[in-house]
Amino acid sequence: MAIPLTAGPPATASTRLMWAILGLVLLADALDMIDATVTNIAAPTIAAELHGGEDLIKWLGSAYMLAMGVLLVVGGRLGDKYGQRRLFLIGMTGFTIASTVAGLSPDPALLVIARGAQGAFGALLIPQGMAIMTRTFSRDMLAKAFGIFGPLLGVASVGGPILAGFVIDADIAGLSWRPIFLVNLVLGVLGLALAVRLLPHDEGDASIRVDGVGSGLLAAAMFGLLFGLVEGSGSGWPAGAVLSVVVGLVFLTAFARRQITAADPLLKPSLLRNRGFGSGLLVGLIVFAATTGLVYVLSLFMQQGLHASARDASLGLLPMTVGIIVAAGACMALIKRMGRTLILIGLAVILAGCGWLLVLVMASGTDLSLWDLAPAVFLTGLGMGTCYGTIFDVAIGDIHPDEAGSASGSLSAIQQLAAGAGSAAVTSIFFRSTGSGLGHAMTTSLIVVVVLTAVTVPAVMLMPRRAPQGLQH
CATH class of the missing domain: 1.20.1250.20 (MFS general substrate transporter like domains)
Known part of the structure; x- marks a missing residue:
């Protein structure tokens, strides 16, 4: 951040x-x-x-x-x-x-x-x-x-x-x-x-006043949405799961209204009206959810589908993490000059890496080794690192300095919530698809990640063109 x-x-x-x-x-x-x-x-x-x-x-x-x-x-x-x-x-x-x-x-x-x-x-x-x-x-x-x-x-x-x-x-x-x-x-x-x-x-x-009502509304909204998403995606959307999502949306609406009317809101109302910041929140939410879910199901696929031990699976994910670190480090020198273009490049690389994984799994199912997956896993990590190092920096490109604290806290919270929702939801989809084999489950999960990643591209074009000056990672 x-x-x-x-x-x-x-x-x-x-x-x-x-x-x-x-x-x-x-x-x-x-x-x-x-x-x-x-x-x-x-x-x-x-x-x-x-x-x-x-x-x-x-x-x-x-x-x-x-x-x-x-x-x-x-x-x-x-x-x-x-x-x-x-x-x-x-x-x-x-x-x-x-x-x-x-x-x-x-x-x-x-x-x-x-x-x-x-x-x-x-x-x-x-x-x-x-x-x-x-x-x-x-x-x-x-x-x-x-x-x-x-x-x-x-x-x-x-x-x-x-x-x-x-x-x-x-x-x-x-x-x-x-x-x-x-x-x-x-x-x-x-x-x-x-x-x-x-x-x-x-x-x-x-x-300093802490908005307890706003905090409670946010907690209720996130729990309702996450619980409904997890249970619904894993069990065919029963009435209880749908109701949980609806209740979560109601609380989320109440939270947004509270931020406008509260004397000391958790999120400054001006941020809610900022198109660039709002687009950054949306892009961050979807990208972090999709990629965190991908990491989770890759681990499951390696251990349950490819029969790798826990140690070997951890090493199988190492290329992705190396890719994240390499790309995030490179973006530190490029973010001020390239701005949101870096995000688009990162999304394209994620799509390329996931597409490569998809081709491998569709062609060979579980008849793969960790070495077979390593190049595609590394490429996906490069895309993730490019996005992780730029989305939130660019999102605050046109906010007022007085809004910086509220914006940074909101973006960090979104990252954590997205990671929780993504790992739960994509994992639920993976398990629901295992009836047709673990290869099919991994294929379905990858398609979901690809679709989620692709739909963020239009929102990136609504984000600020550049990150703010005077920032240091």
Whole structure:
């Protein structure tokens, strides 16, 4: 996410302290990134051992991302009101406890609840790090910090699935998948100790109001839409699923109205009237949903269709992650000059990669190796990285500086919600199609991803032509 460099005041911390705080913030963000992706590989093993079936696979990632997305904007506001240091400590503590509960869960229900709690506390934790750095770092240090954020978090995104694959394969102390969550107990305690020692004290601003009604409406809307989408796509759209979607849309409409009438809205009304920003939200929502769903079903196809182990499947997805990192890094130098053209290029590359995968699966079904898939997987990753590194930067190209905070929080929340919806919905479509074979299920899923990606092209043309000046990743 691009951050205005003009936000930071003069430095109030020594250079050594600033680097230490940066390390702590990176640790917190890495925990989030790893736990957001770790179930991409681990889900089939977890579902098999806890007898959770397809429903558990669908909700392992979605519960985390839904809670994170719904509360992310609120988390930032709470930090402003009560102090970033206090919210950081609360978030880290809750995340550590929830991770421990997830690792010790004896049944699917408790595990899904723990995953939701991880996402909720993560939403309190993650916004505080950026706010603390913006408030205490010098402009030069802030530029250095944001310059290394992308690559290091890219490594964390690689680390999640690879960690899961190797931990499950190692079967440490006979615990199978559980250490992928229990490791957070060690990292979380370390993070808490560092936070208590390093983070500057701040009292917050008691005059800031948090729109509880708006937050509740957004939560109800997202849950209704996601639950209906998951259950409907997986079971032929029964009446309950359709009703859930309708109720979600009603709450979403009420939320939009609340943003116009509330004294302190979560989302500035002017953003809702900004065509370029709204188009960026739509493009981001669909692209993140489609591509996150693709990653999930690719993992399932590799493990269930190609009979790859969890470790081999994690390595099978590695070309995609490498492609994401390479493309995102290249876009840092190109975004100001090429703007939305980069998004169109990224969408074209995603379509080419998915088309290549589609041809392979239609021709050979499950008679494929991970090496056969690797070039197409890498190409798809290049397209994803190009879009990930540009959509949201371009979306804020013509907003007013006063709207930057609200816009950034909204875009981050949309990314999390889209990832949750996409992983659940595309996975549901995959499972519903397995009756005709796993090759057919993968083919159907790829067609859905291709269609979703293609329909975003007209919306890209409504986005701002350029990203705003004065931004640094």
